[in-house]
Amino acid sequence: QKEVEQNSGPLSVPEGAIASLNCTYSDRGSQSFFWYRQYSGKSPELIMFIYSNGDKEDGRFTAQLNKASQYVSLLIRDSQPSDSATYLCAFPSGSARQLTFGSGTQLTVLP
Amino acid sequence: DAGVTQSPTHLIKTRGQHVTLRCSPISGHKSVSWYQQVLGQGPQFIFQYYEKEERGRGNFPDRFSARQFPNYSSELNVNALLLGDSALYLCASSMTTGGSHNEQFFGPGTRLTVL
Numbered sequence: 001q002k003e004v005e006q007n008s009g010p011l012s013v014p015e016g017a018i019a020s021l022n023c024t025y026s027d028r029g030s031q032s033f034f035w036y037r038q039y040s041g042k043s044p045e046l047i048m049f050i051y052s053n054g055d056k057e058d059g060r061f062t063a064q065l066n067k068a069s070q071y072v073s074l075l076i077r078d079s080q081p082s083d084s085a086t087y088l089c090a091f092p093s094g095s096a097r098q099l100t101f102g103s104g105t106q107l108t109v110l111p
Numbered sequence: 112d113a114g115v116t117q118s119p120t121h122l123i124k125t126r127g128q129h130v131t132l133r134c135s136p137i138s139g140h141k142s143v144s145w146y147q148q149v150l151g152q153g154p155q156f157i158f159q160y161y162e163k164e165e166r167g168r169g170n171f172p173d174r175f176s177a178r179q180f181p182n183y184s185s186e187l188n189v190n191a192l193l194l195g196d197s198a199l200y201l202c203a204s205s206m207t208t209g210g211s212h213n214e215q216f217f218g219p220g221t222r223l224t225v226l
Contacts, residue, residue: 034214042220043201044217088153096208103152
C-alpha cells in the first residue's frame with residue numbers, strides 16, 4: 001500500500017464551484033499534512049498545512065483533517081481558472097521528517 | 112526577500128556524464144532537502160542536510176551525493192547519468208530539521224535531460 005494516495009484525476013469543475021481534493025494516508029502516527037499547488041512546468045508552492053483534527057480555513061481554501069479515518073482534504077471555494085494546477089498532499093516522515101508526497105490531483109477549472 | 116534559488120534552470124547531459132546542481136536556501140534557513148520529480152509523480156526525497164550534516168537519505172543509488180556548505184547552500188551531484196535520471200530536481204529550504212510542523216519551501220527546480 002502506498003503511504004499517500006490521491007485521486008489522480010483529472011478533476012474538472014466549473015468556475016465558481018467548490019473543488020474537493022482528497023488524500024488518504026497509511027501512517028497513523030502522521031501529525032501534520034501539507035498541501036502544495038504545482039502549476040505546469042513550475043515547482044510546488046506551499047498553500048496550506050494542518051496538524052489538528054478538524055478544519056483550517058485560509059481565504060478560499062479549507063483543509064480538513066480526520067486522523068481517525070486517515071484522510072485529509074482540500075476544498076477550494078469559488079474556484080477560478082487560475083486555480084487550475086496539480087495539487088499535492090504531503091506529510092513528514094522518516095528520521096529527517098522529509099516530505100512524502102502523493103502523486104497529485106490535476107484540477108481544471110472551466111471558465 | 113529572495114526565495115530559494117537553484118542553478119542551472121535547465122541542463123542537457125548524455126549518459127555516463129556527471130552533473131552538479133546548486134541550491135541556495137532562504138536567508139535564515141539552515142536545512143536543505145533535495146527531491147526528484149519525474150513527470151506525473153510527486154517529488155521523491157533524495158537527501159536532507161542540516162548544519163552541513165546529512166540528516167536523511169532516500170532510496171537512491173550511491174551515484175547520488177550531496178553536501179552543504181557553511182553558508183547553508185548545497186550541491187547535489189549525480190555520477191554516471193542514466194536516461195532514467197531525467198527529471199525535475201527540486202531543492203527545498205526549511206528553518207530547521209525534524210519536527211512535524213517544519214514547512215519546506217521549494218526552489219524553481221533544475222530540469223535535467225539525459226540523452
